[in-house]
Amino acid sequence: MSMDKRIHKLKVNDKNELNILNIGLEIFYNDLRKQGVNAIHVAWKPPVKLEKDIEDILSKVM
Amino acid sequence: MRGEKSSLKIRVRYPYYTVNVKKGYYMDSIQLLKISEEVKKVPGVLEALIAMGTDTNKELLKMLGFSYEDLNVTPNDLIIAIGAESEDALKNAVNTAERLLEEGIGETREYYADLDTALSKNPDISIALISIPGQYVKDVAMKLIDRGINLHIFSDNVPINDEIEIKKRALEKNVLVLGPGAGTVIIKGVGLGFADKVNVGSVGIVAASGTGLQEVSSLLSEIGIGISYGLGVGGNDVKNAIGGIMTIKALEFLQNDDDTKVLALISKVPDRETEEKILNYIYNNVSKPIIINFLGGHARESAKGNVYFTYTLHQTILKIAKVISENKYVEARNKYLLSFDELIRLADELKRELSSSQRFVRGLFTGGSFVNETLVILRELVNDLYSNAPIEGVAELKNPFKSIANSIIDLGDEVFTRGRPHPMIDPTIRVNRLLEEANYDDVAVILMDFVLGYGSHDDPVGAHADAIKHIMESSKGKKVIIAHVCGTSEDPQNVVEQVNKLRSLGVIVMPTNALAAFLAGLIVTNKSIEKLKYVYDGLIEV
Numbered sequence: 001m002s003m004d005k006r007i008h009k010l011k012v013n014d015k016n017e018l019n020i021l022n023i024g025l026e027i028f029y030n031d032l033r034k035q036g037v038n039a040i041h042v043a044w045k046p047p048v049k050l051e052k053d054i055e056d057i058l059s060k061v062m
Numbered sequence: 063m064r065g066e067k068s069s070l071k072i073r074v075r076y077p078y079y080t081v082n083v084k085k086g087y088y089m090d091s092i093q094l095l096k097i098s099e100e101v102k103k104v105p106g107v108l109e110a111l112i113a114m115g116t117d118t119n120k121e122l123l124k125m126l127g128f129s130y131e132d133l134n135v136t137p138n139d140l141i142i143a144i145g146a147e148s149e150d151a152l153k154n155a156v157n158t159a160e161r162l163l164e165e166g167i168g169e170t171r172e173y174y175a176d177l178d179t180a181l182s183k184n185p186d187i188s189i190a191l192i193s194i195p196g197q198y199v200k201d202v203a204m205k206l207i208d209r210g211i212n213l214h215i216f217s218d219n220v221p222i223n224d225e226i227e228i229k230k231r232a233l234e235k236n237v238l239v240l241g242p243g244a245g246t247v248i249i250k251g252v253g254l255g256f257a258d259k260v261n262v263g264s265v266g267i268v269a270a271s272g273t274g275l276q277e278v279s280s281l282l283s284e285i286g287i288g289i290s291y292g293l294g295v296g297g298n299d300v301k302n303a304i305g306g307i308m309t310i311k312a313l314e315f316l317q318n319d320d321d322t323k324v325l326a327l328i329s330k331v332p333d334r335e336t337e338e339k340i341l342n343y344i345y346n347n348v349s350k351p352i353i354i355n356f357l358g359g360h361a362r363e364s365a366k367g368n369v370y371f372t373y374t375l376h377q378t379i380l381k382i383a384k385v386i387s388e389n390k391y392v393e394a395r396n397k398y399l400l401s402f403d404e405l406i407r408l409a410d411e412l413k414r415e416l417s418s419s420q421r422f423v424r425g426l427f428t429g430g431s432f433v434n435e436t437l438v439i440l441r442e443l444v445n446d447l448y449s450n451a452p453i454e455g456v457a458e459l460k461n462p463f464k465s466i467a468n469s470i471i472d473l474g475d476e477v478f479t480r481g482r483p484h485p486m487i488d489p490t491i492r493v494n495r496l497l498e499e500a501n502y503d504d505v506a507v508i509l510m511d512f513v514l515g516y517g518s519h520d521d522p523v524g525a526h527a528d529a530i531k532h533i534m535e536s537s538k539g540k541k542v543i544i545a546h547v548c549g550t551s552e553d554p555q556n557v558v559e560q561v562n563k564l565r566s567l568g569v570i571v572m573p574t575n576a577l578a579a580f581l582a583g584l585i586v587t588n589k590s591i592e593k594l595k596y597v598y599d600g601l602i603e604v
Contacts, residue, residue, distance in 0.1 A: 024193030031516035
């Protein structure tokens with residue numbers, strides 16, 4: 001089976017260009033930056049939980 | 063609040079204290095660890111725990127001396143517990159905690175508040191590293207897979223049905239999903255998650271065993287054998303529910319990669335059906351040399367000339383070196399092997415310092431694969447062997463918080479990490495446990511791992527130094543502490559410095575985890591010398 005281009009994107013070129021998105025623990029982002037990698041960080045927060053009755057109302061109107 | 067006037071039915075050992083709960087407040091466990099550390103620096107503060115209200119943190123609250131009877135807190139709430147020696151110190155500490163919770167702590171540069179914005183501004187992402195609570199992973203993972211982005215899912219506690227859905231979608235979209243529960247990924251010298259700084263080279267490793275990958279990659283790198291890719295796939299991948307989907311995908315990737323000349327597969331024992339499926343794939347599709355280590359598995363005869371089986375991580379390192387060249391094999395033996403006679407002599411020397419009533423080994427590990435490898439060796443040498451992560455032939459330790467007889471504890475197990483950073487990052491739980499184990503009169507040996515690299519504590523040995531000193535100077539009788547440091551001289555913590563620090567504290571340091579386990583076993587075993595040699599030849603030698 002041949003690999004498609006998406007899995008090829010795991011490879012880095014001579015300029016060490018590997019673009020990484022970090023979501024969650026910031027320590028991993030900081031360590032990627034220390035290694036000189038192109039990295040961005042998403043500061044994740046849990047989704048706001050709606051009260052059950054509001055969810056019910058929304059499910060009826062949407 | 064004075065200790066004796068508790069309205070929350072909390073008994074504390076601090077003159078002044080507060081235990082507050084902020085309902086419905088979230089911050090990640092490492093940010094909270096840093097805030098706790100900052101609050102502890104406020105003059106007059108004796109203890110501070112600012113953490114989410116998980117069972118693990120409630121247990122830790124007790125360990126730190128904030129005993130309570132009825133604390134109304136859930137994992138979605140924040141606990142602020144501070145003990146101080148004066149009212150002013152307590153007030154300053156509370157203000158510091160509130161300020162840091164408000165402002166946050168850290169040095170983020172490329173910072174996005176939501177995933178959609180991050181993706182729209184950065185369309186060329188190769189891989190995403192996900193470390194959010196397990197129940198939320200699926201939504202994020204699906205969005206990334208649909209955009210053709212490979213994933214490294216560090217998070218544990220992802221429901222198995224979510225993992226199945228994620229991996230099925232990944233197969234449709236032809237992307238790699240490394241994890242959930244994958245601690246380590248290495249891509250051409252770049253480490254994601256817990257990874258050591260290793261040389262780039264020709265060995266490609268697939269691992270359902272995070273610290274196994276760290277041990278093999280770092281010890282190979284230290285003798286000049288580099289790593290092309292280290293692809294952690296997470297422990298569930300080799301269970302029948304998943305069926306080795308990503309293990310096979312990762313093997314296929316390495317077989318097709320021109321820079322990878324030798325493959326290794328390191329894994330906790332797969333479910334039988336999945337093991338057969340993976341081996342079948344290898345026999346039919348992998349033509350490069352491949353060394354397979356199913357830690358704790360049964361003996362296997364290879365059915366093909368390029369496929370080799372080993373029993374331990376230690377043997378895997380020696381075997382890879384042997385496949386690469388005779389010179390590298392000699393180098394590996396010189397650096398990582400002690401002869402049987404040397405080990406017997408060392409064990410006899412150490413035994414002389416102990417009393418005859420000291421009979422047991424206690425292992426306090428941060429790496430799950432080190433627990434596995436230790437059990438593979440100790441089950442041949444001692445009876446009454448327990449663990450919270452048992453393999454065949456080892457009894458389950460029902461209460462992971464309390465050791466009995468010979469107990470090997472995986473402190474990275476989820477029971478110890480709910481709402482807390484992994485013990486490789488935060489040594490609090492292990493330091494307390496170490497002091498507790500040393501109090502047992504019948505304990506002879508304490509075994510420990512210290513895992514270096516990106517993601518880990520910046521001075522793991524230093525963080526345990528006071529506790530080790532206390533044990534070594536204790537009047538309660540001598541304990542032998544045996545350790546292994548997993549890391550490289552290029553790691554931020556530097557393996558040589560960490561080893562020297564341990565030795566200066568009187569700790570015996572072994573070059574591999576397997577040798578540390580074997581030496582510990584030799585100290586407490588009552589097996590015959592012939593049996594010991596048989597175990598050494600079978601599990602250590604190649």
